[in-house]
Amino acid sequence: MPTTSLAISRRSFLTGTAATAFVMLHPFSARAQANQAHLRIMETTDIHVNVLPYDYYGDKPNDTMGLSRTATLIDAVRKEATNAMLVDNGDFLQGNPMGDYVAYERGMKDGDIHPVVKAMNLLGYDASTLGNHEFNYGLSFMDKVLAGANFPFVCANLVRGTQLASNPREDSLYLKPYMILEKTLKDGAGAEHPIKVGIIGFVPPQIMIWDSKNLTGNVTTRDIVETAEAWVPQIREEGADIVIALSHSGIDTGTGDMMENASFHVAGVDGIDAVFTGHQHLVFPGKKDFQGLAGVDTEKGTLQGKPAVQAGFWGSHMGLIDLLLERDGNSWKVVSATSEARPIYERVDGKNNALVGDDQRIVDDLKSEHEATLAYVRRPVGKTSAPLYSYFALVADDPSVQIVSQAQTWYIKDLLKDSQWKDLPVLSAAAPFKSGGRGGPDYYTDVPAGDIAIKNVADLYLYPNTVRAVAITGAQVKEWLEMSAGIFNQVEAGKTDQPLINPDFPAYNFDVIDGVTYKVDVSQPPKYDPKGGVLNAGSSRIVDLMFDGKPIDPAANFVVATNNYRAGGGGNFPEINMSKVILEAPDTNRDVIVRYIVQEGTINPSADANWSFVPLPGTTVLFETGPKAKDFIGEVKAVKIEAAGDGEGGFAKYRITL
Structure with missing residues (x-):
């Protein structure tokens, strides 16, 4: 089976060495006096097993990702x-096929080192x-993975038991x-002094919802700020x-108990000097x-x-907080600080250009895991008679969503066939x-139409969620869809080229419900905000x-x-x-899709156009999607779409006539 080399190219070697050779002295280093010291603290976050600059879903190199690239920035500092x-x-532990390969195929025995931990151990966290x-x-x-790390983990709001x-x-805590x-x-005069750095960690309390199958009865969580x-x-x-x-919580200036994104309020806690955040995948x-x-x-x-x-x-990116510390008797205090997020790539003329090369140690040490993951994701599991794409998934019924619903419906009907719910229709x-x-x-x-490999199924369903079934009323089906319809901006009838998509509404909360048909009237205001209010x-x-x-x-x-x-309750x-909830299934949604394809042999994921927009005479709206959408525009049903020029950041702009 062919593999893809990640050997460093001459161009990436030059850009990587340039990053380390050309160093600008930070002002704090220049200013530090005999009683002052400059401390640089670097952060990585939300690595999601993307240790190498390789997109396993697309089966191709990708310059926008890879801890091996971030490592070059770390080395330069x-x-x-x-x-x-x-x-x-x-x-760091889940989020791409290498993580799934280790979890579901290779496994973790006592003493094994997970590939992402292997890379992190090299970097000296x-x-x-x-x-x-x-x-x-x-x-x-998780316990087996953490045991392989040569650095400590802290988490103050994960509690053992119930x-x-x-x-x-x-609290009886799971970790320190x-x-x-x-x-x-070393201070500005070159003299060495001891310093004690306290490090405290937090996880979103919502893990008890998102991973209740794994966590309920074993652990519980506490509010981040209270902790x-x-x-x-x-x-x-x-001392x-x-x-x-x-x-591991984002930035939100709102208030409330058990906040998912509480880092703004963490910064307001007396005694905390700096906050390293994540979770939101933002900069x-x-x-x-x-x-x-x-x-x-x-x-x-700064936050507060x-x-x-x-x-x-x-x-x-590599996060970097620079602290200018001043010695006050036998202790240190922060007298000034700067913060920045350094990228590993830049986007120029619609293309991603690498700014640094790889840390070759990581590439070499993960060669076998990389090749095993390639073999894992390239394994065919069936065929599709029609192409699977998501370019129009936010504006029309879509084959990439259709196949997920087909598989889920097939699976749930089978599991419920002998239950008290057997006579209820399954959506x-x-x-x-x-x-x-x-x-x-x-x-x-x-x-494309033809063979489907595991990499394609992972591409359809990114996360290792497990299947569940809920029993609700027709009225609640409507409210579910009302919430989903919040992704659309309100538009004015008779007006042209209005923006359709609300960028603050997460696409993963735009649920399409299959088994019913419906229309969305975007001339009406949204009933719910992106957070469900x-x-x-x-x-x-x-x-x-x-x-x-x-x-x-x-x-x-x-x-x-x-x-x-x-x-x-997510979303x-x-x-x-x-x-x-009437059924908590043991299988992941991905595994169900694979099993459905294996059973069917050949699937037909063509969208059935079970939803569309209410016609609004004289009204057009604009949305952006990938430039490759032009290859599939003729297949979209129930929506009239035409190209409308270039969008921002490499996207293509399209117009819908309502």
Whole structure:
């Protein structure tokens, strides 16, 4: 079987060596006096097993990803820094086919080293925390992976068992809540001094929803900010000079208990000096994300005045916080700070150009795992009579979503055939996972007719979710669709070229429900906001909702096949939560798709156009998709689409006549 070489090219070698050879001295290094020291703390986050610059779904190299590339930036900082540390912010264990290959085929025996940990061990991390995806393969698997690391993990809000103590300090924690690392600093005059660096970690409390199958009865979680407020004083009491937070939690200035994205509020905890964030797959500081939020300085890189960084995803950036420390008696304090997120690539003239080359140690050490993963993803499992693509998944019924629903419906009907639910009609809810967005203009499913390999199935369903079924009423089906329809902006009838897609609405929450037919009236305001809050209680975008050719009965009962994320309340869909679950299946949605294809031999995923837009005379809207969409525009049913020029960042613009 052919393999793809990741040997470093002359061009990438030159760009990589340039990054290390041409070093600009940071102002703190130049300014540091005899009683001052410059400490550089680097971050990686949301690596998702993307250790190499290779897209296993597309089976081709990709310059936008790879810890082996981020490692070159790390090496450059270390070469010129007097004092440097490296931390990881979690979500390293799951997210691409190499992770699935290890979890589902190779396995992890006691003493095995996971490939992502093997790479991280080479880089010499000082500490890491856990992200939500560390739990996707179960606690036992995670434990074996963590055991192979030569650096510590901290997490202060993951509690063993099912009960929380009266206060966070008395919780029986799964990992150490924090570490105090004793380091040696060289000051501006070259003298060496000891420093104690406290490092505390946090995971989103929502893991109890997203991975309840693996976690319920074994662990529970506590609010991030509550936990920080309890532990940070103790870290200070134990002598930490500075305290940094590894917060696998994004940036949100809203308030509430058990916040998923709590890093803004973590920064407000007294005693924390710097916050390393992640989870959202965004970049901070920068000119694009988190603009206009009170207390968030996207130019200086501060949250409530504290330095913070979020380093993208898949190794796309290295986060860097520079601290100017001043010795105050026998302790250190932060007197100034800067923050930045350094990219491994840039986009020029619609193309991704690598800014650095690989750390060849990582490429060489993971050669066997890379080749094994290639063999794993290239294995055929069946055929498709029609192409599978997601270029129009947000604006029309789509083959990449259709095949997921076909497989889920087939699977759930079989499991329920002898149950009390056997006579209820089975619907299926599925959303597009690869639909451009932050992933770029090439981030779409595109599988030609013919053989389907495992890599294609992973491409259709990115995450190792498990199948679940919920029992709901016709009225609740409508509300589910009303929530999904929030992805569309409200448009004005009779007006041309209005933007259709709300960029703040995650594409993975745009569920299409198969088994019913319906239309979406985008002239009406959305009923729900992207987080599930009611915006316009009287609005009704979903019209002509039909089952079996007749208007759906609001009181009728239905089974809906979905995944553990949605059934557990993920996305905050109205009334969709664990109370509606009637089946927690043992299989992942991906495995169900593979088994469906194997059984069918040849599948026909052609979209059946079960949903469309309400016609609005004289009205056109615009949306952006990948440039390869032009090859499939003639196959889209029920929607009139035409090319409308170039979009931004390599995307193509299209017009829909409503």
